[in-house]
Amino acid sequence: MNNVQEESLRDQKKYRRRLQILEIARGIISAKGLRSLKVRDVAEAAGCSVGSVYNEFGDFDGVILTVNRETVQALTARLRGVPAEDPVRQLYGLADTYLDFFAGHANLLRSLFEHRMEDDRPYPDDILQMVMDAFALMHPPLVRLLPDADDVKIALLSRTLFSAVHGIISLGLEERMVAVPPQMLRQQIEQFVDTHLRGLGILPVGARLP
Amino acid sequence: MNNVQEESLRDQKKYRRRLQILEIARGIISAKGLRSLKVRDVAEAAGCSVGSVYNEFGDFDGVILTVNRETVQALTARLRGVPAEDPVRQLYGLADTYLDFFAGHANLLRSLFEHRMEDDRPYPDDILQMVMDAFALMHPPLVRLLPDADDVKIALLSRTLFSAVHGIISLGLEERMVAVPPQMLRQQIEQFVDTHLRGLGILPVGARLP
DNA sequence: GTTCTAAAATGAACAATGTTCAAGAAGAAT
DNA sequence: ATTCTTCTTGAACATTGTTCATTTTAGAAC
Structure with a gap:
């Protein structure tokens, strides 16, 4: 055969x-x-x-969902391309890369996160899983930086941190929310990650990266 | 007259x-x-x-926008009710209250953040302003905690921190994203704020609140 | 109270858009 | 070449936002 x-x-x-x-x-x-x-x-x-x-x-949702599926695939490919030598730099890189991708494809990302199904039909599981997997990409570098921590807690931390970055970016890029000038977003994201890593004890409080 | x-x-x-x-x-x-x-x-x-x-x-958008306007007003009222004696507790309280409100009115909040206008008509300015004002409610306690910092930077920090909390909650409450069990969200939010305050030097790294 | 007027309410008709399906066209199998 | 299967078509239908000529009604004028 x-x-x-x-x-x-x-x-x-x-x-x-x-x-x-x-x-x-x-x-x-x-x-x-x-x-x-x-x-x-x-x-x-x-x-x-x-x-x-x-x-x-x-149906028409099928078209939208397929586009969304390809969007999260493209996003994941980009995030997987972030260098993994230095775990701290990897975390910054993931956040920066997400910002780049979001800024370059804002409407596609909004379609991914904001589209609601008709009635109460469930959103396709594979897409949700891919989004979750993408948001779990902070897991490996965090494990290297916090070797003594519980793996489950690190998994949660990864999604939390990535969700936080997502919130800052998605609201910051709303041209309608004049609040955050887009040119400052990158710096803002970096400072946010920076502060959080200090809070985790990964970076020393009060010092700056070279 | x-x-x-x-x-x-x-x-x-x-x-x-x-x-x-x-x-x-x-x-x-x-x-x-x-x-x-x-x-x-x-x-x-x-x-x-x-x-x-x-x-x-x-038009029909007018109905939706009026509902959204009242949603952000109700949210703001709730957030303004958070006690302001202790600035650290106020920050936790703002995050927790936002979680409560979001969990209790998830679809209303989604309508507020996800609704897009037909064509390219702009979203009403007053609603955007109210959302920004709500997200600026972390400003006063942060000023008290960081008296030496630049006021503009604190304003930015307030919106960033609130946007981060928003991201964690809005993704965490997506029942479709099985990732974050809702019952853990509160604890997760508190830990997130906690870590960030440590990173800012407001709380000591390695210690816990009483 | 009657009449007049301006404002509002009505709902049928229209427009835009998602969905279906009977009939026809096109490729595959023989 | 003929038959069979599958896909394609686009007109018809269903749903839903929008308009507007007509009717109704509250308030004013007398």
Whole structure:
């Protein structure tokens, strides 16, 4: 038995169109926000009928969720690329990289965190799991820095710290909240992480990094 | 000239209905989420026509924004009620109170933070200002604890710290993010604030509050 | 009290948008 | 080439936000 699936012409077209629909949807969300995403716009831009979008994704939420899934995958890839030699620098790097990614794809991240399902249908588990996994990326460096601490507590600390960074960034980047000038955000994030590491006893209180 | 406006029967009815519409809308958002709010449901529950809703609020966003405005007002009132004798306890109290309020009105808070306007119309300034003012409530206790620090920096710190707490809570309360068991959230928040105050040199590193 | 007027309420009609499905088109199997 | 399966289509439908000509009603004028 041959496990290599032969790719039929039909499958090729289907797959190409799937990618095209996703690319168009992502472009619209990214440029004008989730609320501006309309089935007919996507279908027209992809050169197909609205029925085909439904045929491929089940319903419109399916398109959004697939875009969101790819967003968290791209985010995770970026976060995994942060150098891990120095655990302290890794923590700063994770926060900075998250800021970069959020600033560069604000509407995509908002779609990921703010989209609500119709009725009370549950949000897909795999996406939630991926977000949680991304927020757990502070775990390894924290374990190295706090070798005596309980692993469960470190896991909690990782998510807490990352959630805190997320809160600072997501509110700080709301252009509507004039509160935090974006150019100061990076410095602000670094100082926040800095203070927290001092509080954890990882950095000395009252001293500064070289 | 008499400044006391006589309240006409017309105005009374108008005002009563306005309150009724808001109460119904708030109830629906609170119970089933912003996405389940429909003009016709509100109108029917209020015993009036859809036109009356539009007559009173301009458009449907107007209803949502008014509910959001009242949400942030209620939140601010609760936060202002936190005792201010001990600045450290005040900071803990603000975080805890925010957690309480968020846990008790999760869907209302989500409506406040996640609602996006149609097209690119700006979010009303007064609501943004009120949110910022609420997040600035950590300013006075921080000033007392860090009397030598620059006032502008304290203002920034206040918003940063509150945004961090917001991030931890809003992600932690997502029932969908199984990550953080809600019952642990309070303890988690307290530990987070604790660690940060140590990092700021306000509390001694390595010691615990009585 | 009657009449007049301005404001508000109404709800049917419209517009925008998500969803479905019967019929047709296109690829695969023989 | 014929048949069969699957996908595609787009018109029709369903839901929901929005408008507006008409009707109703509260208040004013007499």
